[in-house]
Amino acid sequence: MKYYSTNRQSPEMSFKEAVVKGLPHDKGLFFPQHIPTLSAAFLEALPDMTLPQIAFEVLQPYTVPDITPEALKDICEEVFTFPIPLVEVKKDIYSLELFHGPTCAFKDVGARFMSRCLQAFAEPDKPVTVLVATSGDTGSAVANGFLGVDNIEVVILYPEGGVSEIQEMQFTTLGQNIHAVAVAGTFDDCQHLVKQAFSDPELSKEMQLSSANSINVARWLPQMVYYFHAWGQWRKLQPDADAEVTFAVPSGNFGNLAAGVLARKMGLPVKFFIAATNLNKVVPAYLESGDYTPAPSVATIANAMDVGSPNNFPRIQEIFNQDYQALKEVIKGFWMEDEQIRETIRQVQQDDDYLLDPHGAIAYSSLLRQLPDLGTSGIFLETAHPAKFKQTIDEILSTDTPLPEQLQAFLNRPKQARRIGNEFSELAALLHEQHKLFTAS
Numbered sequence: 001m002k003y004y005s006t007n008r009q010s011p012e013m014s015f016k017e018a019v020v021k022g023l024p025h026d027k028g029l030f031f032p033q034h035i036p037t038l039s040a041a042f043l044e045a046l047p048d049m050t051l052p053q054i055a056f057e058v059l060q061p062y063t064v065p066d067i068t069p070e071a072l073k074d075i076c077e078e079v080f081t082f083p084i085p086l087v088e089v090k091k092d093i094y095s096l097e098l099f100h101g102p103t104c105a106f107k108d109v110g111a112r113f114m115s116r117c118l119q120a121f122a123e124p125d126k127p128v129t130v131l132v133a134t135s136g137d138t139g140s141a142v143a144n145g146f147l148g149v150d151n152i153e154v155v156i157l158y159p160e161g162g163v164s165e166i167q168e169m170q171f172t173t174l175g176q177n178i179h180a181v182a183v184a185g186t187f188d189d190c191q192h193l194v195k196q197a198f199s200d201p202e203l204s205k206e207m208q209l210s211s212a213n214s215i216n217v218a219r220w221l222p223q224m225v226y227y228f229h230a231w232g233q234w235r236k237l238q239p240d241a242d243a244e245v246t247f248a249v250p251s252g253n254f255g256n257l258a259a260g261v262l263a264r265k266m267g268l269p270v271k272f273f274i275a276a277t278n279l280n281k282v283v284p285a286y287l288e289s290g291d292y293t294p295a296p297s298v299a300t301i302a303n304a305m306d307v308g309s310p311n312n313f314p315r316i317q318e319i320f321n322q323d324y325q326a327l328k329e330v331i332k333g334f335w336m337e338d339e340q341i342r343e344t345i346r347q348v349q350q351d352d353d354y355l356l357d358p359h360g361a362i363a364y365s366s367l368l369r370q371l372p373d374l375g376t377s378g379i380f381l382e383t384a385h386p387a388k389f390k391q392t393i394d395e396i397l398s399t400d401t402p403l404p405e406q407l408q409a410f411l412n413r414p415k416q417a418r419r420i421g422n423e424f425s426e427l428a429a430l431l432h433e434q435h436k437l438f439t440a441s
């Protein structure tokens, strides 16, 4: 498969080049040259296929010839090691629980898949240094996704004091090939430092730098697997229902929803998607008015979606060939304020004995309100374990929410982080030193 840039000013790249580069020169997004369709036999077999089997079938056309079928099979088996159950919450409303991975959030899948791809591409004597800035969740998913992967070291920059205790624990306690760096500054300062590192000629001569941000095709594409798997599980429960379902997707940067829309384009029977957001409602507003107006982000209790300028949205427009009407027929918008999120979490806990996280709560609500008009069953994506937002949930429900095992394990390990100011020279010195240690070991 070849990948072109959505801005069309960069040359086409192979899967390998797109993964290693991350971003085309023209600042567009890599997009597959053609979208394969899956057979009716595949859809029929879906309910009885395992996650690694589904992942292999779906991702093979996107990764050949850079990753051989044998290698892809191994990667899929290493990545999809935890369950993704589909749970009925109310009649016709199902939760797809994407939070059973190592950091209890759906980003685990993409991060793990990307780490194995980079490993497959790294030359034995040329280790890759992955440099990421995080405001919390990306750091933990990337750190855990790359943990112990040979020939790759990860350096994570985060704003000192600017991430939650649990988030910090998830990337500062791992050791091995994962190095956390607390920056005396904001998340924007961290991102700025990363950008400087990528454009520094000295550093790129010395080491192979790579980013692991959410627009990388190796993080984006494997998310399609959730939708195929969910549909298969739902079919098993509802073999006689009309084949088309509606997916409600809690969205921030819109990578996850873009993957769902691509899955539909490949042949998955989906009637509608609901783009469910918090107060950062650029996309729902666009669906209503036709005006696409990115804005500075607003802080909410569904903070993993506090994105004012969703960087994956152009991929969705590309799938619809920039046809606004066609897009509007398939994607519906929905947004909610914090107080409504709190009310939903309280209500569903009380009525249905199901604990929602703040992100999933928005998507659940969108189904409750819109399904009667849409006339299908609905599946919402539960993108994180509620206990990841323990403080918020405890306040809403006046409870003491227990942490799942995966998260508890982090709390018992010592925190290790270097500290730097927000001068680029300090980061450069640190990378230089780290790299020398790594190549010597």
Ligand SMILES: *Cc1c(COP(=O)(O)O)cnc(C)c1O
Pocket: 105, 106, 107, 137, 214, 250, 251, 252, 253, 254, 255, 256, 257, 304, 305, 359, 383, 384
């Ligand atoms: C990242 C994240 C989202 C948003 O996903 P996008 O692909 O950026 O739209 C939603 N919920 C949680 C819990 C997240 O961590």
